Amino acid sequence: MATIVEEEWFALDLESKLNKKIDALQSLVHEQSVLIHTLSSEIKTLKGELLLQHHPSTCQHLSSQNDRVQELLEELKVIKQREINIMIREKKPIPFYSSQCYPIPTPFNFKKDPPNDVTL
Secondary structure (H helix, E strand, O other), X not given: OHHHHHHHHHHHHHHXXXXXXHHHHHHHHHHHHHHHHHHHHHHXXXXXXXXXXXXXXXXXXXXXXXXXXXXXXXXXXXXXXXXXXXXXXXXXXXXXXXXXXXOXXXXXXXXXXXOOOOOO
């Protein structure tokens, strides 16, 4: 009996640790998303300032470079999110109890032959 309680506490402890790691990774994703959004808005601002300072032919060249930077930032965001999702998936969920300790009940126990002592 003592080992079942210890196993349950161990499972709860592992689950809480995994939940804390998942929460930390999710907050990291949020921070990186905010950072990417901030960098994206700064790039757009700088792009607008450059368009005002240069003539049209130079503006088109800089515009294409800035578009490429924007694409790379979006790709970086996707890559970071995938990395964190992979890290989360590598952690296997731990149930509160194992099926060995508590057998799963079956809804019905069907028998082929009805009982013989049934009276009508």
